[in-house]
Amino acid sequence: MAVLHSAPRFTQIDGLKATLTQALGDHLVEADEEHGELLFTVKRDSIEDALRILRDDHAYQQLMEIAGVDYPSRAERFEVVYMLLSLTSNNRIMVKCSASEDTPVPTVTTLWPNAGWLEREVFDMYGVLFSGNTDLRRILTDYGFEGHPFRKDFPLTGYHELRYSEDEKRVVYEPVELAQDLRQFDFMSPWEGADYVLPGDEKADTPPVDDPKTTESPKQTGAGARADAKAAEKVSADAPAEKDGGKNPPAPEPTEDKPARSERKGKTTDTAEATEPKKKDKK
Template structure:
């Protein structure tokens, strides 16, 4: 049994009914759990003597609407974490879908891995995912007055407002977007001798 298959069997034995999906694909293991079990699962993954996922390497939000340019029949927002066990030298992807699309929310895992702090703030800022129990959940990349969440697939590419420096007011001001949407058509070269080819 390979190392990753050993981890898969161990997760199946320890998590049992908490597992919504456990997929081994391309040498990577992805564990999906229910939102209600997310925090307890994170705690177990870190503290179980056979698992020991001491580090959270990354956490990001995902908007699954129109996933792979196809209609998506499922919950829209997901928080995805990448975990590392230094002790056992194995990795795990942990996924949890937010139970509501209108107000996406899951538990914060900052009490388990404090490295989740800024990652959760980023997922909140860009996707609007609320992390229940996070002590300082505020925007981290956009302005505090920014409206919307720019990584959501329904957010307009040009945004809602733009900012510029106003010399008269001697400060940065916000104004409606002045970029006009346009369709860009690639230039096609149809020369017979283009590039020295005959």
């Protein structure tokens, strides 16, 4: 028995951009359509009002995810992206706003209770603050963790390391100690090499790789008439060709005696007539 659903099987976004742009009104900063998806940029202070309009008036019932993005070169380096799903129209859209380290984003826990966990994750990974979230704590990193791991300027090694101490019988935190300083790379092709000299390399004696390597005299390579004659003596000494003067050797003697066999008598097919084809009689 076939089951019919009210939601369409395929997503239709034709005309949806204009409809939602008009609905968001002054809350909207920019609307884009890329790769078959709609992305709306709204004002940071209006994010709660904009999402309420999309939920109540356009049936975007579910908040699927909240993600953070870091652009260190921007004045407001962070973007908070909200991904909404409409079960009625089988449609997804993304809504985003910008923020900095000291500009809190209004919480949307008043619209979706699951936003509390999602906002805590963005806060933990990026350091974005959400005003109105009553339980804004770290959710993935451990207690006492310093920094925010998903920021582009966060060091790969972190600031502290965690290990279990056999002496104290507990988990301890210690500052990260490196055996040597990390070098800075410019992400260029490793085959081309950098234009600058790395620390310590200025002391190395770099050979002129572009100049071909040559020898001053044949003595350095072992070449010459004396070397050729000496090599010939070693190669051809006691060779069979030298013993017999270079002539072809005679046939070897038979290894066993075999009495001569008498000539065969009688008919034989081993004749010229036997091997020739038979001629057909002409009629």
